[in-house]
Each structure stands twice: as C-alpha cells, then as structure tokens.
Amino acid sequence: MAAATSTSAKPFDIVATYNELLRSDPDLTMPIAAIEALVLLLTHSPSSTISETLDLLEKSTAHLKQSIPNPIGLSAGTDLFQRYLITTLQRPGQLGPAGDFNAIRAHLLSNGRLFIRRAKESRDKIAAFGRGFVRDGSTVLTNGGSRVVASLLQQAAGEKGGPSAVRFRVIYVLSPAKGDVEGSSAEPEGMETVRALREKGVPVATIPESAVAYSLGKADVVIVGAEGVVENGGIVSRMGTYQIGLLAKAMGKPFYVVAESHKFVRLYPLGQYDLPIEQRVIDFKTEEDVADEATQQQQQQAQPTPNVKSPDSSDVVDYTPPHLISALITDSGVLTPSAVSEELIKIWF
C-alpha cells in the first residue's frame, strides 16, 4: 500500500471523496460516484497535457480500486470515464481533435452535476421501458435494495388510484440486515422500497431468502437489479441473486435484470470464483482455527485498531451467468444478454 500513503499525503484523497459521495447521496450508484470522484480529482489537479491527465487518472483509479473491497461497480464508472476521454480526443468532431483538450476538460469539470442528473434520469428511462414487464394482475418477485428496481416498481404502481396504475403484487426477498451481529436495530435492505410500495397501495409480501423456492410458484416474473453487468451478459449482484436465477430458470419464470448502461463492466468471469475480488464467504475452519481466531479477537479488543470495518460481512456478491437471464432492461432499451458485449466493444475498440 505504498501508493495509498503517497496519495493520502496529497491534499486530495480520492478514496475519501468516493466514500463521502456515496454516503452523502443514497441515490448515487457506485460507477457514478467513481466518475464524480474523478471529476473532482481533475478539478483539484491542474494538469495541462493529455498524457499527464490520463496518467493521473490511471493511478488514482488503480488506487481507488485497491482501497475498495469490491471495485467491480466502480470500475465500470472509471473505465467509462477514461474511455470517454480517450475516444473524444481521438474522434474529430465538435470536441476533438486533440487540440481541444481543454474544452473537454472544461466540459467534464463543469458538468459533474449534469452527469449525476443524467444517471438518475436514466433510471426513469428504464422505468418507462420496464413498465411493460409488470402486467396487470401479475406478481413480481424481487430482492435487494436496487434503486432502479424500486423506481421501476414505483412507476408501475403509479399514483394511488390513478388511471395509469398497474395492479400487481410484489414478493420482496429480504436478506438479514447488514450488521446482523448488533441485533435487529438495523433494518434489512429494501424495507424502504417495501414501505413506499405499500403506501402506493401495492400489496407486498416479504419473505426470507430461504423461502424463494417456496414462493416462486406464486410469482409470474422475477426482476432484480445488478451491481455490474459483465461482458458476456451475466450480472454481478448481491449474494443470493444467482440462486434466485437458478430457481427461476428451473421453474420457467422469466428473469429480468434492470441496470443502467453505465454499469456495464469489462469483465469476463468464468464462474463464481473468478471474480477479481476477495470474498471470504466459504471459510473452512477446524476447531483449532476457531480457537485461534477467538484469541486474536480478544487481543484486538484489548488494543483497538482503527481498521474495525470488515469488508466481508456486508456487500458480498455473486455472479449470475447469462443463460439464466431472459433480458436486460437498460436505458438503451431491452437487450438480450449477448447484446451487452457489443455495447462494450463499441466503447473499447
């Protein structure tokens, strides 16, 4: 972590900025927060040449990726930002050729808010596309705390008693709250959506993850969000999505993924354990190991270290392969999983 110390010595700390952005606006997705952090980085560092800027971006991105336990989502944002910069510089047009680097820089710097707004607007766009998937009288099964799914369902529900309202029901799969050690004080992710939907008059049933197979018979369609959409059209999403996908496939229910196109990430996982992140979900232990850990913990409690946040307790993800996905509902339309690679190829090559 040599890079970490050297960067944090500088006045601008990209990791802190990124975390702060995510904390300050709960509606912000990881890729957008990453883009915002990079924009702020550019504001703080006056660099005049293209290569200097690209170099700075690359370094900061690498640093950011290293310091975040699960960088899949944010790497979609940083990649997009970098490719946009490079492509715009190469393409002759209103903003290119290369001489106009300052114009691009100015555009990026002055429009940070605009990007966030567009990202949020794309959610509405998706909701508009996705409304067709929620039919009158149908039952939707969903999970997690995806904001896109929430906005889709809420838009489908419409105004209470309004003319456009679709009458549907929701089965919401709730996983136990994040900090489950501290007790039930923290409420499970997604409760907010459940409340909002109930307020709109949508009947919502909440079930634990273990009841998915049992409940799926009553559902007509499964709609989930995603943290990242990988190159082969599969998704990286919160733990438990893969099993819902498998069950939906086994039961012949359509399984739709709702994701903004800025979540497409250039990654080609071959399986669950091929993701570029460290997740200690399967942790084999003997009695000896358990005892070791207990003593270690006691030592730690005796002299508390600043690093108490363990990344593996929350935010674990799994990978849902493309053959389980019926369609991806994105802001550029309803795509089949195989269309994702094409979108990515367009920006990379």
Added chain:
Amino acid sequence: MPATSGPLTPGLASFLKTLRTNPIDTSIDNLISLLKRRQIRHSRSCATATAYLLRGVISASRTNDANKLIERVQNVGRRLMAAQPREMVVGNIVRRVLGLIRDEAEDDREGDFNLSEAGSESQPQTPRGLDDPTDVLSARHDGSDRGASRQPLPALTAAPISMFSLLSHPDTENSLPGTPVSASPSGRLLGHAPGKDIRAEVLDGISEIIDELTQVDDQIAAYALDHIHSNEIILTHTSSTTVQKFLLKAAAKRKFTVIHAEAFPNNHEATHATVSGANPHDDELLSTESFQKPLIALGITVILIPDSAVFALMSRVNKVILGTHSVLANGGLVASAGTRVIARAAKVHQTPVVVVSGVYKLSPVYPFDFDSLIEYGDASKVISYEDGDLVDQIDVQNPLYDYVPAELIDLYITNLGGHAPSYLYRIVSDHYRKEDISV
C-alpha cells in the same frame, strides 16, 4: 372502393389494383378495413400491401420536408397497426420506411448543416400550401388524430455510442435534434445542393423493400443446400411457401425425405394441396407460386402425417424446418398453432430446429405479454356449427398461433443468412431505428 374494385374479391390483388386509381385516403381506409376483416392475412401479403400503400402515401404528399413525411407516415402507420396489431409485419414495414426517411434526412443534413445556420428562422411556407392539396385534405380529414400526434419529434440523431450518453457534451445532444425542423425547409428554399430530393430517395428505398419482399423466398432458398443433406429426414409443418421453396431448391440436387405435418384445422387443406401439387385456390399469392411443382414431382418422398404423430416420428427426424408468422426481438417467434409442440418434441429428441423467415418478419417489439400475441380463429373449423348440440354445451377455441420461446430454436435462416436466436437483436438494430420502435 367497391365501385372500382369490380368483380374482384377483396384481398391483396384487389387492393393493389385499386391503389393506383383511388385517392390515397380511400386506399388507406381500404387497407385498414381489409386488415380488420382479415381479408389480407399472410405476413407477406400484409407487408406488400403496407409497402405499396406507404409508397402511395409518400408520393401523394408533395413535400420534401423530412419531418412532415415522418409525421405523415407515423400517422398512417399508427392507424394501420391499430387495425391489426397482431400482424406485426405491418409495423415492421412502417418502421423501415420511417427509418429510410430519417436516414435520408440525416444524409441531407450533414450536407447542408453549415449552410442552413444562416437562414434558420423558419419562414412561412407559402408554396407548400398550394402544391400539396392532399396533405391539407388529410389534415382536415382526420384532424383530431393529427392534432394529437403533433408532439415534438423524438431526437433524430441517436448518440453514436449509447454508453457515452451519460458523459457526452450537452451541445451534441441539443444542437442536432433542434436543427432539422428549421434547417431543412430553409435549405430547400435556398435551393442549394442538387439531388437532395428526399422524397424520391425514399420512394426508391420503398421500391427496394418491395423488391425484397418478392425475392425473399428465393434468397432464403439459396441457403438450402447448406442445410439439407442427402438422405436426411426433414419434418415440416403448414404450407409455408418459404419452406416449400427452401425444400424445392434442395430437392433439385439431393434426395431426402420430407415428413409433413398437416396443421389441422386451420391450414390442412392448403398443406394437402401443397403436398399433392393440386393447385391451391389461393387468390392472395398471385405470383408464380401456384405454378410450382410439388416436391413429389422431383422424386422426393413426402409423408403426410397428422399433427398428433409428430412426437412419435421425431426420433427418426434429422432436422425440423419451420415457417413462421413473425419473429420477435428476443429470438422467440409467433407461428401457426402446433409449432410449439413440434419445437418442444424436437428439443426432447435433440433434433435441430431451423426456422426460415424473411427479415421483414423480424419485429423489434419485445413480447411483454405472450398471450396477447395469440389470435383466435374460427371455432367452426374445430367443430362445425352443424353439431349444434355439441357447440351449445362446450366452449370451442381455435388458436391460430403459438408463441415459441427462443430456447427451442437452434437457427434462423433469413435472406441475410443463418443466425443464432441470440443474434437477432443485432439484425433488429440494423434494420430499425431506435426512435421508431414505438411508433
């Protein structure tokens, strides 16, 4: 127009005959009622009628303004599509014509983009009011429709790379869609740039679509020898002419066996006629198809079976070749009833299923609700009304179509070649503009 159609039975032939003589609005109404009454039914007939009608619409509207043309075609297209929403080819042709106009308009605009900046205040268009009586007429004719549809046009230029739309410069978004409204009329008034006759270009494009519709079966048949090998046993269903041509092409060089499921009750007569070579009394397919030799004349063994025997025979079949009614963007398809059973049986026996279909049948519509795609037909074909007692007591249904999900299909052969079902989205995006998907 009954006066001009004379002794012809209403259908594609009579429609095309009267199209030349009737005013365009009568023809539009005529086609709408033909579609509503299901007097035009085959996919290709519907597509051909739509293409000819739109060619008439474009040539009748004497304007060179792309936006006016788009609006007019959209207006007509909406009415046609509403008349028979399940004939998705109608919408496909409308979208392709809209795409043509947009392409031409964009080519045009790239040329006069700089010039038009100067005269961009839109001037009152006095000449058009005079030389365009039909447009004025139609405006009065269905004024309510047009008033409702006169919303601002959707963005004409899609951002070149959609993923960048998030970061793109606001100028690139705003400048382009705004300009054509003012740019193209002024460009026309200035009278610069010869050969910028959008309307003529579009008419040429529609003629190309019509050509495509007449050639599509032969183009598909050209791939037959790649897919049908000697001594294979092929199973097919219904009297689809696309399939017949495909098989005939292969039969010219190779010997194979065809098992033909008869598609009772909606298509069995036509199927019997196709198999035996007895002339089908098909008045709609007015082309040379009716003079075609049947497969048996070429020495092919054809076995006609009832639909119920499909599963039993599937274990001996090498390949299933099917025609279709329309193909959807997710790779699924809507085909005549009984197709899904066959596709399913083929899946159980791991027999490859090949679907032959012209690209014009490929619809950009995503099937949200499969049930709404299925059309129900004449119940008396199942139980005739002479069996009054029975009809009174039971509910008879005769679905005309089946929805076949993409995973049951192994290959699509279109006039562009063979495609996996998962690749169809690509062909959709090549043929239709994103802004036209919901007309």
